[in-house]
Amino acid sequence: MANAAGAAPGGHRNAFWGFLSLPGVAWLAALFVVPFYAVAAVAFGKIDPILRTADPVWNPAQWDFSAMNRVIDRVLDPNDLGKTFLRTFAYVGGALALCCLIGYPVAYFVARHAGPKRGLFLALLVLPFWISYLMRMLAWVNLLQPDGYVNRIIGWLHLPGEHNWLNGDWPAVVLGLTYGYIPFFILPLYAALERLDKRLIEAGRDLGASPSRVFRHVTLPLSVPGLLAASVITVLPMFGDYYTNGFLTSGSPRTEMIGNQIEFYLRGTSQPQTGASLVLILSAMLLVLMAYYLVVTVRAQRAVAT
């Protein structure tokens, strides 16, 4: 009796919590799952023979993979879309390397050596988050104009290299990506380094290792998970970025990335199928990174919950 009475409200209660999350779940089902399925339905669907618009096919049994195969062939062709993919990898890799090079010392310092100034530094590190991404890019457009401050400083110091930075060259894009995304790299890395076990580092010192040895053999290996998580969270949006180069190089074809091609095919032309196929290819490529981040997040959730 007591058992039954206890069980029924328990089930009830569970249903109540499910009910509470229902609006959010339904929202994401309708506006996240269905849209993603629509991408597949367009990529594997038909093209209206007269209007040349997408004619999505919703039944997976009737999906036609020929358009996708054509796009994959183009992606594998280094003279075609392959070039764009390689370029994207190079830009993202370069920007990530710069993020590590600049971001690690900063995160390390604020997490471990900032002392009483830590609050101030944290506020300064968070500040870029509240400044619109495109405003930050606009700031660089101002600086990199032919008569802007960057060229003026170069001329003033009599350095070589004074030129029109915004003419569609890769350095502007890689620096732009680095500048744009480095806050997203530093903060999670800071959070990871801050939790790092101090005793292990002290133990290394007590056992006679020099600071640089301790850093190489203790601190750095311990920061690997944080570095990985920070890299993943920075790289994911960079791969889909099309506005940084679109803005800084006025959409020069010499700096085109995957995102530019996707945008071009979906909105600029009447080839939505190609665009949708590229989205699926990009998602498949990034799936490993996304899965890694999800696993880490779920684990962290559990650690907090218990």
Place this chain on the structure above:
Amino acid sequence: MSRNRPGQPARGLALVTWLYVLWSLLPVLIAIRISFNSGKSRSTFQSPSWRWYFTDPLQSVWHDDSLRQPLRNSLKLAALTMLITVPIGVAMAIGLQRWRGKLSKASNGLMLFPLVTPEIVMGVALFLVFTQVYTSVPRGFTTQLLGHITFSISYVVVIVRGRLAAIGPQYEEAARDLGANRMQAMRLVLLPLLGPAIFASLMVVFAGSIDDFVISSFLSTGASSETVPMKIYSSGRATATPALNALATIMLVFTLAAVGLAALVMRRMRMRQGGGDDVQLGNMAAVG
């Protein structure tokens, strides 16, 4: 020799950190200064003026409707996104924290996905769904609003769940023991305790919506649904005047005011409740 002196490497690191801070913020400060330029140049500052804010009768933000319209759109979009997303997200966070079972796990996984999906993927997906499936939804502002809410929900859930885990169930249990029913316990005990997290969510959603370019742009139908980031993108490389910098600066002031207000309220709430927690900051860092 020098490497064994404590504080020495830290000084080098401090220098790097200060240089980074300078590099990350100085360009924006220069851009703000240019918005007060009296001349037309966006690279050379002549003398200070309010010309591009309101004194120029044609080209200032106040008088040029092609600048005022995006400002209106962005603020309206961010405010509505905030008001609709936060209740949905808070309810979802409480639900997911306590709901048990397979469906709950699946829902949790679904909730996390938007956080890692590149914006362009979500933008394309929403663009296609509104052009192919939900064709009766009026395109433009309405679809932008629906899109912004979609990518904002998960932020709220993550922030609120962090706080829920820190609070634990004991306060609510105490309220139940004292005779409150479940709704009363939630309304009178849990929601006030969630206050700081709710405020943090409000400002994160507001700032996220203001900052968004990709989703707004994919779901826009032209000038009538242009937002500030879209305006910066479309005219930043063309023949823009410092009025564009003024527009960006106004947007920044709105965001910082919202964030500052929320931080103030959060601080007061936390002081009243006693005991600060770093969970908030950690979450915001994780959410980005």
